[in-house]
Amino acid sequence: xxxxxxxxxxxxxxxxxxxxxxxxxxxxxxxxxxxxxxxxxxxxxxxxxxxxxxxxxxxxxxxxxxxxxxxxxxxxxxxxxxxxxxxxxxxxxxxxxxxxxxxxxxxxxxxxxxxxxxxxxxxxxxxxxxxxxxxxxxxxxxxxxxxxxxxxxxxxxxxxxxxxxxxxxxxxxxxxxxxxxxxxxxxxxxxxxxxxxxxxxxxxxxxxxxxxxxxxxxxxxxxxxxxxxxxxxxxxxxxxxxxxxxxxxxxxxxxxxxxxxxxxxxxxxxxxxxxxxxxxxxxxxxxxxxxxxxxxxxxxxxxxxxxxxxxxxxxxxxxxxxxxxxxxxx
Ligand code: MRU
Numbered sequence: 001x002x003x004x005x006x007x008x009x010x011x012x013x014x015x016x017x018x019x020x021x022x023x024x025x026x027x028x029x030x031x032x033x034x035x036x037x038x039x040x041x042x043x044x045x046x047x048x049x050x051x052x053x054x055x056x057x058x059x060x061x062x063x064x065x066x067x068x069x070x071x072x073x074x075x076x077x078x079x080x081x082x083x084x085x086x087x088x089x090x091x092x093x094x095x096x097x098x099x100x101x102x103x104x105x106x107x108x109x110x111x112x113x114x115x116x117x118x119x120x121x122x123x124x125x126x127x128x129x130x131x132x133x134x135x136x137x138x139x140x141x142x143x144x145x146x147x148x149x150x151x152x153x154x155x156x157x158x159x160x161x162x163x164x165x166x167x168x169x170x171x172x173x174x175x176x177x178x179x180x181x182x183x184x185x186x187x188x189x190x191x192x193x194x195x196x197x198x199x200x201x202x203x204x205x206x207x208x209x210x211x212x213x214x215x216x217x218x219x220x221x222x223x224x225x226x227x228x229x230x231x232x233x234x235x236x237x238x239x240x241x242x243x244x245x246x247x248x249x250x251x252x253x254x255x256x257x258x259x260x261x262x263x264x265x266x267x268x269x270x271x272x273x274x275x276x277x278x279x280x281x282x283x284x285x286x287x288x289x290x291x292x293x294x295x296x297x298x299x300x301x302x303x304x305x306x307x308x309x310x311x312x313x314x315x316x317x318x319x320x321x322x323x324x325x326x327x328x329x330x
Contacts, residue, residue: 001171001204002129002162006045006054008122013057015045018158022199030054033062033077040084040091043190047159048233048269049132052094053125055081059098060117063110070110074102086281087242087310089234093268094124129162131266131324138322139169139229142262143180147226150183150216153244154192155231155264156200165264166229167197170206182208183225185216187244189290189307213246217253227260227319235263235270239315239330240277245308251317260319267323277312285309 006015007027014027019042028044030036036058039045045054062077063070078095085091098117105116143149149170156164163171173180182201187193194210201208211219219225228250234242241247241263254261274280287305292298315321321328 001157001164001167001200003157003200003203005050005158005161006057006125008057008118013061015039015054016158017044018046018196019044021158021195030058031061033058033081036061037081037084040081046190046192047154048088048090048231049128049160049165049266050158051085051088052090052268053121053128053161055084055091056094056098056121056124057118059095059102060114060121063114063117066110071106074106085283087233087283088269089271090266090268097124125161128160128266132160132163132165132168133172134324135165135264135266135322136163136168136170136172138324138326139262139264140172140176142227142229142260142320142322143169143173143178144226145178146180147178148181148183148224150185150219150225150228150250151197152185152193152213152216152228152230152247152250153187154196154200155229156197158196158200159231164200165231165266166262167200169229169264170201171204174204174206180206182206183216183219184208184210185213185246185250186210187246188213191293192244216250220250220253220257220259223257225259227262228254229262229264232263232265232269232321233310234274234280235265235321236274236276236280237272237330238276239318239321239328240280241313241315241318241321242277242280242282242310243313245311248311248313248317251313254319255317261313261317263313263318263321265321265323267325270328277314280312282311283309
């Protein structure tokens, strides 16, 4: 399942515009470091691994123009890109890989360094696709023929280079001939479930239905869900996990009803510098995002919204954290 979320072809970097999906399939060309920063900030690209890969290409673009100050500007641009969104650690991880590649390549001059960094960003993209596929294979221990599962937000091909993390298990299950069914949380306020997860599950021929976020705990309580699968934006050293707002509530429902709650993420999502969930920065997006849908106001203009984009699920609520290497324990 490769939806060409990010492509570098014939010298042009382009991304699928995730704000418009699924009603419009449009690509956006990103020519500059600033365009990459804005695309991440404005959610044109989103999902922790994809944010990192796109930023990696952005770092390479820093070297595209012939400027006397290219070396100094590169470090400034790395810092700038790292500020695009605060919670997904994959962003900082990918930029660190690019910095390492730059240290080796810069001695060969700007042009050679640019080409080397583009190669490095493409390698990160290809590696992400490979790791996501591995995660999907490891997830098979939790997916049975005839099972019904629930997912929140979008941790699929659209959030990565290919396959996804949480959704990768569903694609591999289907390839293996298992029949499964997926409940898709709509995921207010950006509707990643309603718009993105449903779209890619349809492309993957995986039967599913969209539910309001507020219906999830009820379905869990009525034994309609065999397990919940989610991705992660950052996993602290003790296993506490930041993921899309609403994940924590789902984990509580699963705990109360003894339903497995599985987190799927590549090792680049782990942050050993955060001892626990309290140390993970939580992005606060504009309150106005929850008062409208697609620019149409849903309430009176003097109302105010409060909009944390992520929450923290304690490790104690998580049945298993599955990485490309298999189950992880702190
Ligand atoms: O705000 P978003 O859409 O970037 O949030 C995405 C999520 O919370 C995903 O679950 C997470 O990044 C994992 S993606 C494999």
